[in-house]
Amino acid sequence: MNDDITKQFWKALDASPYVMVGLTGERQHHIPMNAQLDKDANSAFWFFTATDNRLAGGGPAMAQFASKGHDLYACIAGTLRREDNRAVLDKLWNNSIAAWYERGKDDPKLVLLRFDLEDAEIWTAEPSLKGMFKLATGMTMKGSELGKHAEVAL
Structure with a gap:
């Protein structure tokens, strides 16, 4: 089941790559970021940001x-690190990123962060037929009747 739910996660993230990110232990709200995916990397994604962003x-x-x-x-734990590999920046660069940086890839405020994924908890909301009936009639639900849950190493 874990492989199945992990594949569902990557497919869903590819379809809508927006996540809320925050530093662990900081008392600051998480901020929306656009994850840049590399189909060859299954344990990391990247964010373009600026040097003055609190995640930088x-x-x-x-x-x-x-x-x-x-x-x-999904709730994903990991570590944010600066990505200094110019080849990665070149591979992930696109017009929607370029719109934010006046001097393009050489903008002094540009930072590429790699989020190295460690583990995650993933939930799906796929009610079974029995679960849908219980929801519609107000009957007591069991967690397994609403979807799947897995703790996975990424």
């Missing part, structure tokens, strides 16, 4: 994700 310094972090259809949710 990196460190232990958490990301929250809700799929576009609200049928998959």
Whole structure:
């Protein structure tokens, strides 16, 4: 089951790559970020940001994700690190990123952060037929009747 739910997670993140990210242990609200995915990397994603963004310094972090259809949710633990590999920046660069940086890839405020994923909890909201009936009639639900839950190493 864990492989199945992990595949569902990556597919959902690819379809809607928006996550809320915050540094672990900080008393600051998480902020929305657009995850840049690399199909060859299954344990990391990236964010373009600016040097004055509170995440720019990196460190232990958490990301929250809700799929576009609200049928998959994830809480992801990992570590944010500056990505200094120019080849990665070139591979992930696109017009929607360029719109934010006046001097393009050489903008002095540009920072590329890599989020190295450690583990996650993933939930799906796929009610069974019995679960849908219980929801509609107000009967007591069991968690397994609403969807799946897994703790996974990413």
